[in-house]
Amino acid sequence: MENPEVESDFLRSVHALLRELDGHHPAFQSERGMLRWTLHKKIDRNPSNGSLLIRILVKELERAERCNYRQYIIPLLHTLMYTLIKAPFIPDSLYERVYDFCKKLLTLPKPYCTIGLDYARQLKLERTIPGILYQQMVSAEQCLKNDSFPYQEKVFMFADPDLLSVAVCRAFIDEIKAAQTFQCARSCMLYVIERAFQSVLKEQYDVRDLHSLLQAKPLDVIEHCFQQVMAAIEHAGRAMNAGYSKYVEEVRKIYNTLLSTSEEDVQKDEAERSPGIPLPNPRISFHIWRDEDQLWKELVLFLRSPSQSCEQDSLSPELDSFEFQDLVPDFDCCEQTRFSVLSNDSGIERDLPMPGDEIPSFCTTEAEHSRLQRKGCIKKKGASVDSIPFLQSGCSGQGVKPTGKLHRKSGGSTMEPMAVMKRLHTARVLVLGDDRVLGRLAQAYYSLRKRESRRAFLTRRLKVEFYYVPVVEEQPISSPAEEYALPDQTEPCELAAYLGRVDPWYESNINTLCHMIPKLATMPSSPSKTAASDLFIIDVIAYYVRLGLQPVFFQVYAVKLHFSNVTLEPIEDIFIIELNITLDDFNPSTDNLPVKKKPATEVPGTDLTLLYKKVLLSNREKDETVSVRSTGLVMKAIPSNEIEDLVCLSVNIAEVVKTSNLSGRSYAMVTNTIRTRNIALRSAEQRSFTVCLDKDSRRVYKNVISIEVFPCLEPSYCLQKTKAKQATLEEEEDVGLAKYLPKSLLLPINTFAGIIQ
Known part of the structure; x- marks a missing residue:
């Protein structure tokens, strides 16, 4: 029976959430993001109220659709689906209303149709097999080993020690450790088993009695029961409606077996336990980002290591001892274990050595024997790593090259029909900090794509997704090796501000953590800090990585720098947010000036020559030289701003304009802006300047006389382009595999909605 007071409380919370999206509460800007978290915590404390909240959310969604309040649709839909995963006993009538609403979204443009289609599929599956979304999520996030559902997911949290203080890093580590105490492998398997019994038996059993019964069982019995439940779920998922009755029968059989083998004197002292089944947070490993190749190493470890319980995750900043000699050590030296191509025997079976024959001395060691072995007179050639599916598997989720439109991409499809191998692992890489950490992420992503273009090792079996949580402390942490003073930056998190403009739900839930996390890190810890209900930061991050599945693609730009010292080779680097050029101070000597002649007024700056392609709204490019x-x-x-959201560079030039007035010849400062994708700049007076990339004082180049900036090319495209050029000696058009590959390197950052038009 519904409680009018609870319904009124939920309704007030939902309306406050909508007012927060409109920005009508400026007095509570510091508390933005808390409303959604508080609302879901109410469901955690009393899951039986989940259907009541879903009914309120459906009404608000239908009202938003009638009144054309599209800004409310995606936040309300995400809130509803997260509640549906947590809450049991959802009536079929509510499933039908939500499913019909998601189908209506298919008539709207992206991202509404994309999110509506995804949720419609999940609702159809959940309505057929209640509880399957919860069970598959827990099994994948906790990497619970089972043969029926082998998918594994893990969150990698990277923090730059030069950008975040020790207190902030310690706050993250403490919350992760506190969360892990509630999500050991045994507990998570119990949650999955209990949810299966809850969805099938419904009100025919008591959750507390069942939990007491399972707690008395040994680990091997729980593992066996978990395997049976996951197998039943997988079989029912394949058969859909026809297999649900069989699924119910199998779950009842498992439940009756547990009851028959249980002892009668099981102690039922779980009075303090919540009657609901909690949704444990995903596995998170915290890493201090020191090594340039650390991201790639951690992904390799995740792909190669077997399933482990969450207690064994590494929270220390240092890597464990691990040998990478057999894991593609460099771009050019990437030969893996191979079979011999040449053979010194006849290839006839009777000529092969008998089992009792002596093995040659050069094959006595196990390492050598594993490096070179005979393949039964037949050399089997596997799928080429240079084939289209392998090269496309990690290229920002895009199957073909850009169509030439300048508007920024968003919401790439997660469907990959051309993939040969089904990727069972998902790595969710989350970075913390300001714009400088994103520049470092772009470098790591480019390095990873360069490795994979030579020999696909990760992208064949691993899906990598990127997430970003801005964190800015009041007093920035400076590097000890800092030698260059940066100019004043008005916006330390430009990319996060852009994501907040195009996705209001990202602004409400993620951008609010920017200054909230440092404040929470400096607050004194309370005795109840270890309680699961107090883990605000980890709960918000878990919500982000679970529902933030719509990527926004950002163009990575390459820069080539030439130095005043001709003995130095040009250097190539990349950036994703900003390139800043500061001209070096030039003080002309006054020793050669005549004593009696008054020196002329010195005009600041230097003469620069710019060669660029001007970007126009008509999608044309015009060559300019100024x-x-x-x-x-x-x-x-x-x-x-979102009005001129073009994939191009906005070059703001501080130009010195000479003017004439009554007091004599003078000058004025004017700021001009040009939009381009390719630009070359050189000093006409051979005066050097300083270049800083992505606002990072550690990425400063001095004594530069000219630069070239252009969109960074996808490494797999460059490799195929080089091969095609060597084979055909043509470079005007893309031939071979190159014409099927994306040309530009795009860095995807996941949000809740992508770009809302």
């Missing part, structure tokens, strides 16, 4: 006198310029890759 000469300006400037004191510096800034190239922005992130648009300042």
Whole structure:
């Protein structure tokens, strides 16, 4: 029976959530993001109220659709689906209403149709087999080993020690450790088993009695029961409606077997336990980002290591001892274990050595024997790592090259029909910090794609998704090796601000953590800090990685720098947010000036020559060459507003313009902006300047006289382009595999909705 007070409380909370999206509560800006978390915590404390909250959310969704309040649809839909996964006993009428609403979204543009289709599929599966979304989520996130559902997921949290203080890092580690105490492998298997019994038996059993019964069982019995439940779920999922009756029969059989083998004197002292079944947070490993190849190493470890319980996850900043000699040590030296191509025997079976024959001395060691062995006179050739499916498997989720449109991409499809191997592992990489950590992420992503273009090792079996949580402390942490003072930055998190503009739900839930996390880290810890109900940061991050599945793609730009010292080779680097050029100070000597002649007024800056392709709204490019006198310029890759959301560089030039007045010849400072995708810049006076990439003082280049900036190419495209050029000696058009591959390197950052038009 519904409680009017509970319904009124839920209704007030939902309306407050909608007002928060409109920004009508400026007095409570510091508490934004708490409303959604508090609402879901109410369901955790009393899961039986889940259907009541879902009914309220469905009414608000239908009202938003009638009144054309599209800004409410995606936040309400995410809130509803997260509640549906947690809450049991949802009536079929509610399933039908939510399913019909999701089908209506298919008539709307992206991202509404994309999210509506995804949730419609999940609802159809959940209505057929109640509890399957919860069970599959827990099994994958906790990496519970079973043959029926072998998918595994893990969250990798990377923090730059030069950007975050020790207190902030310690706060994350403490919350992760506290969360792990409630999500050991045994407990998670119990949750899956209990949810299966709860969805099938419904009100015919008591959760507390069942929990007491299972707690008395040894681990091997629980593992066997878990395997049986997952097998029944998988079989029912394949057969859909026809297999549900069989699924119910199998679950009842498992339940009756447990009752028959249980002892009668089981103690039922779980009075303090919540009657609901909690949803444990995903496995999270915290890493201090020191090594440039650390991201790739951690992904390799995750792919190669067997399933382990969550207690064994590493929270220390240092890597465990691990040998990588057999794991593609470099781009050029990436030969894996292979079979011999040449043979010194006849290939006839009778000529092969008998089992009792002596093995040659050069094959006595196990390592050598594993490196070179005979394959039964037949050399089997597997799928080429240069084939289209392997090269496309990690290229930002895009199957073909961009169509030439300048608008930023969003919401790439997760369907990959051309994939040969089904990827069972998902790595969710989450970075913490300001724009500087994103520049480092772009470098790591480019390095990973370069490795995979030579020999696909990770992308064949591992899906990598990127998430970003902005964190800015009041007093920035400076590096000890800092030698260059950065100019004042008005916005330390430009990319996060852009994501907040295009996705309001990201603004409400993630951008609010920017200054909240440092405040929570400095607060004194309370005795109840270890309780699962107090883990605010980890709960919000878990919500983000579970529902933030719509990527926004950002163009990575390459820069080539030439130095004043001709003995130095040009250097190539990449950036994703900003390139800042500051002209070096030039003080001309006054020793050669005549004593009696008054020196002329010195005009600041230097003469620069710019060669660029001007970007137009008509999707055309026009070659331009200009000469300006400037004191510096800034190239922005992130648009300042959503009106002109073009994939291009906005180059802001501080130009010095000479003017004439009554007091004599003078000058004025003017800021001009040009939009381009390719630009070359050089100093006409051979004066050097300083270049800083992505606002990072550790990525500063001095004594530069010219630079070239252009979109960074996808390494797999470059490899195939080089092969095609060597074979056909043609470079005007893409031939071979190159014409099927994405040309530009795009870094995907996941959000809740992508870009809302």
